[in-house]
Amino acid sequence: MVTLKQIRNSVLIALWMMILTFPIMVIKVNTIENIVIWRWMNLLYIGVGTVILSIFWFFLINRRKLEPEERKRSFALKGKIETLKGVLAKPVVQKPLYAALLVIIIIFPFVSSLYQTGIMITALMYVILGLGLNIVVGLGGLLHLGYAAFYAVGAYTYALLHRYLGLSFWVCLPIGALSAMLLGILVGLPVLRLRGDYLAIVTLAFGEIVRILLENLSQYTGGPAGISGIPRPSFFGIKMSLSTAMNYTYFLTFALVLFTIFVVRRLEHSRLGRSWVAMREDEVASEAMGIDITRAKLSSFALGALWAGLAGVFFSAKTTFVNPASFTLWESVIILCVVVLGGIGSIKGVVLGAIVIILLPEYLRAFSQYRMLFFGLILVMMMIFRPGGFIPAKRRVYTFDKAQLEESD
Amino acid sequence: MDLDYFFQLFLGGMTRGSIYALIALGYTMVYGIIKLINFAHGEIYMIGAFTALIIVGALGMTGLNPVLIFLIAGVIAVLTSAGYGVTIERIAYKPLRNAPRLSALISAIGMSLFLQNYVLLAQTSNFLPFPTLIPEFKFLANAGGIISSTQIIILATTALVMVVLTLLIKFTRIGKAMRATSQDRQMAQLVGIGINKVIAFTFVIGSFTAALGGVLICSHIGQINFYIGFIAGIKAFVAAVLGGIGSIPGAVLGSFVLGLTESFGTGYISSDYEDVFAFLFLVLILTIRPSGILGREKKAKV
Structure with missing residues (x-):
């Protein structure tokens, strides 16, 4: 629990924050019209807010210091959550639960409005993007900050091929994915020698280069205005009304999500997947154990990019419009948030993360302008207090069964 | 070739370089000591510029001498930013000092996002003009507009900061402690260096110079908004990596x-691709020589 000293410290922290944020929070100037507004109430909000936040902070810090056993005792609810988890893990409970979820997902577009279906498609697309980035960040441990660039390549491939050659969605889907993958390999080559932070900054730079190129090559890409009039996915050339087309897109996206989950699950425990995890844990050591680091890095880059490309083609088919503003650095950061919040390396976590990050701001419209502020705060808090995310990834454990071993002898 | 144009570009480049240098110093020092890319560093620069603008706006009514206003605003902005730097370190980086590097980096990105939106929400998303407060020097009248007085001040300040900083790190007690901490944090602690203090001090110095850069560049370019910190921060980081980070x-x-x-x-060539040059340069340098121009190659050990 929080000690008295920590409460006193909270008050001191609040005082410090009030002084620190004074110019920016209290005074608002407009140098065009020479108006100065003094907002003294903000000082009060900052003070009270900081006291509450820092007491909460100290509470979490104290908890973090406890041993896991003690923590369970200090927090009665936690025990109940554990039993709930145990019940949920049983196949008898799990199977009907998944079935119910599937039914809800299938019924959803028929009972909800067009707008709701649109949001749901977006959320599903972020699931795909999150799972794709999860291959690079979660399994490979390579911090990738230019992921939106591959997403953009997929989206623009479809938009441009449709505009100039009149190709359809289904032809462009593999082309978009492959071109994103090729680009992934191209970016992967120069950054092979880099690790950690350098990699992050080069991928970030690369993402920005792609965006600036899209903005400035206006004779081909339409510049900042982008390309509009991209058709939605077709179904053997049958004409569909808007709502049918939306529902169709929804199911296609959902099918792609299922496919992605299937592939990522298979990849995770494959030879390649295990070499990624080894690389993430220690690059030098894994190389010494005979893992081809070049291959592992390139393949994780390429496969991550492949999924971004697929999602990109879906994106331009869904919105029927692309412009460079959809692929800024913050897009990459949001996708990273999906992975980090959900649980780095965990598939269930990433799915949950995507749904929370996309749906919550949609339904809390009143707070939508604070969305990025909270994202920032949550990223920091998550890293400090729950680095594994909502649903932390579980490592597969191979148990050593003595009885079985003796039997086989 | 038009020589005047060449000189103008040269001096423009030097001015830009000075500002990047003021920001890059913070990056490189922080990286040297805790091996973390402080993504929020560009935001400190932006907050410095914004605070200066706010103080200038608030004092503008009083009818003080513009140069005096500029000085007061500069001092307050630099001090506030140093405060921000230390606070950020305390909240977002200190609890993660022994965590994996990726965690600290993500925390830094989060902090950068938070600070940007904090200024956006508390102030405005529009570009605000920064009033001209530095008078034109008389002796520049016959220089033909190649260099402005603000540019001279920027170049001189940068030079001064570099000299002071070099002396500080080479000859003072705290400078020695900083060098020791950057070489080996654990050993430094064993010989009695309070590394928490040293790290906090590094953040103070880094934020101090970044904010100084912010105040100076805004009086040069003449307008700011909440987003300036991001791109300047990235470019300064590119510069730090170019030279060899640390x-x-x-x-x-x-x-x-x-x-x-x-x-x-x-x-x-073309002004459309201004940012592309910096980024391409970064990719090239890192591919050819990952440790930078003056950096030392380190062998990895298991």
Whole structure:
């Protein structure tokens, strides 16, 4: 629990924050019209807010210091959550639960409005993007900050091929994915020698280069205005009304999500997947154990990019419009948030993360302008207090069964 | 070739380089000590500029001498930013000092996002003009508009900061402690160096110079908004990496190289691709020589 000293410290922290944020929070100037507004109430909000936040902070810090056993005792609810988890893990409970979820997902577009279906498609697309980035960040441990660039390549491939050659969605889907993958390999080559932070900054730079190129090559890409009039996915050339087309897109996206989950699950425990995890844990050591680091890095880059490309083609088919503003650095950061919040390396976590990050701001419209502020705060808090995310990834454990071993002898 | 144009571009590049250098110093020093890319560093620069603008706006009514207003605003902005720097370190980085590097980096990105939106929500998303407060020097009248007085002040301040910083790190007690901490944090602690203090001090110095850069560049360019910190921060980081991150002379050299490249690139090729030059340069340097121009190659050990 929080000690008295920590409460006193909270008050001191609040005082410090009030002084620190004074110019920016209290005074608002407009140098065009020479108006100065003094907002003294903000000082009060900052003070009270900081006291509450820092007491909460100290509470979490104290908890973090406890041993896991003690923590369970200090927090009665936690025990109940554990039993709930145990019940949920049983196949008898799990199977009907998944079935119910599937039914809800299938019924959803028929009972909800067009707008709701649109949001749901977006959320599903972020699931795909999150799972794709999860291959690079979660399994490979390579911090990738230019992921939106591959997403953009997929989206623009479809938009441009449709505009100039009149190709359809289904032809462009593999082309978009492959071109994103090729680009992934191209970016992967120069950054092979880099690790950690350098990699992050080069991928970030690369993402920005792609965006600036899209903005400035206006004779081909339409510049900042982008390309509009991209058709939605077709179904053997049958004409569909808007709502049918939306529902169709929804199911296609959902099918792609299922496919992605299937592939990522298979990849995770494959030879390649295990070499990624080894690389993430220690690059030098894994190389010494005979893992081809070049291959592992390139393949994780390429496969991550492949999924971004697929999602990109879906994106331009869904919105029927692309412009460079959809692929800024913050897009990459949001996708990273999906992975980090959900649980780095965990598939269930990433799915949950995507749904929370996309749906919550949609339904809390009143707070939508604070969305990025909270994202920032949550990223920091998550890293400090729950680095594994909502649903932390579980490592597969191979148990050593003595009885079985003796039997086989 | 038009020589006047060339000189204008050269001086423009040097001015840019100076600002990058002031920001890059913070990056390189922080990286040298805790091996973390402080993504929020660009935001400190932006907050410095914004605070200066706010103080200037608030004092503008009083009818004080513009130069005096500028000085007061500069001092307050620099001090506030140093406060921000230390606070950020305490909240977002200190609890993660023994965590994996990726965690600290993500925390830094989160902090950067938070600070940007904090200024956006508390102030405005529009570009605000920064009033001209530095008078034109008389002796520049016959220089033909190649260099402005603000540019002279920026170049002189940067030079002064570099000299002071070099002396500080070479000869003072705290400078020695900083060097020791950056070499081996654990050993430094064993010989009795309070590393928490040293790290906090590094953040103070880094934020101090970044905010100084912010105040100076805004009086030069004349307008600011909440987003300036991001792009400046990235470019300063590029400069720090160019020179070899962790090395202070490297950061300065890298900044000038980058500033000049950008200036000549935009002047002679195309201004649409201003940011692309910096990024391409970064990718090239890191591919050819990952440790930077003045950086030392480190062997990895298991």
